[in-house]
Amino acid sequence: MNKQKLYKIRMRETLVSYAFLAPALLFFVIFVVYPMISGVYTSLFNYTIRKFDFIGVDNYIRLVSDPIFKKSLINTLVIVLGSVPIVVLFALFVGLTIYEKHSAIRSFFRCVFYLPVVTGTVAVTVVWKWIYDPINGILNYLLQSAHIINEPIMWLGDKRFAIWAIIIILLTTSVGQPIILYVAALGNIDQSLTEAAEVDGANRWQVFKNIKWPGLMPTTLYIVVITTINSFQCFSLIQLLTSGGPNYSTSTIMYLVYEKAFKLGQFGYANSMGVILAVIIGIISFLQFKFLGNDVEY
Template sequence: MAMPYPDSHNQIQTMPIPKKKRKVQLYALLFILPSLILYTLFVIVPTASSVYLSFTSWDGVSSDVHYIGLANFVEIWHSDRVHNALKNTLILTVSLVVLENVAALLLAVLVDQVRWFRNLFRSIFYFPVLMSGVVMGFIWTIILNYNFGVFNQILDKIGLSSLMVDWLGSPKYAMVSIILSTVWKSAGYYMIIYLAGLQSISADLTEAASIDGANRWQQFRHVTFPLLAGSMTVCSVLSMISSLKIFDQIAVMTDGGPGFATETLTYIIYKVGFGEMRQGFGTAMAMVLFLLILVITVIQVKFLRKREVQL
């Protein structure tokens, strides 16, 4: 009678972990532990606290925290001010995602074609990225000032004084001014990503297209642009997230005004939470903004990934 073979799978599962391997795992855990503790203290705990505070009427100072359920979220749903801030946020986000990517792609193509002083031009275009949003806001506030701003002074000198407007004091032009100044600051960052994508494209592909009779535009449209789909996905997602939480430029340049013309969700969270001492309501708005960014990011990544496959 044949003896049954032992169950090798069960034997492997029940084999004790060697002492040396347990020691290595312990060392690995000790290396991870400091980062895990810091991440827990500064990310997980504050996030959990924010979720709880969004259901309270806490003023941010007193020790009394009153649970009010969904009252904050109901107020957000019915608030005209929040609706206006959401509209401004979406307008700002769509405009910045499109303009930043177009400007960055144009700059990347331009720098990639330059043979002399390429690094100099790359540094010049990237320099605004190194500025903080506050510094950039002060610079553009001076440039766009109605009385002594450089932009209006140039219009006056060339005989176009009729086009002089209060760029930051007019509800019609304040958002446009913030969008253009933000594009000036951020385009260089995305240019570097597109430039890396351009330089990873083999020259043999464009040479083959040129031999087949394709002109410069056709080479870019049918060869270069489809191969930049991965870079475009990265830049679009980063630009979208950055635009949804823009704060510095608005705080310095317009303070959410004139009126509420440039008030966004991030800025209204700051104004309500710290200006009006309604931390509970502000935290609830922060939760809404978090969910908005999450949903838009997922949809955007799915769409762009699908586009990459199609291209």
């Protein structure tokens, strides 16, 4: 086969490949790349329903002195720091525990923990709203019956408890996928290494530390990064349960972006918040890859 004919075959294969990729690439450009560029661009404008005036970095300067944005940023960080470590550790514990059980028991627990993930957000919210109800809620009833509290607590209406109530709900909807991933990752670890270590007298902690944990590191890195991003983007629970209240005690950056853009019509200012959130997520994700990805093979 001469070089010209071989070149034509390769060119044809390349064109066919790009033809198959074109729909996905077009979708990505229209619905991901363009909105990102547009968001950064419009954040430099006083963009409202009536105005579109260039103001440079004034929106970003305004963020620095905005107490509501600072409060929302702190709330977002509290949600991330309060949920991500618990989700990872709990999912790892459950994964290690149920992996050693019978396949039927393992499937049952995977189903139980994954159920909130596939259940609609509105349905989950309705259930938790009833649990937290200050008058008819089961949580107050149980705590009063156990004489832990003397009077009903407004879990979603008291700024002392509201953010923690949101975090608890977020935990229940976040652990399902990590548990599934950890169980799958444990199945990929060479069992002969574990058996050999046990024969040599290694205890459970030594087996986990030296054999299982290195094999789980790629999965752990993925879970940490994805859970962190999802926690930073917490919106639906806030919007459905508290609308950022009371007094912005549960407001997150994502909810504030929604409020400024779609309630107040301050699109440029909202986009500047979105840009800052994206930068924060990017920096934290980079640090996570930096410190957790050293021993991970891609």
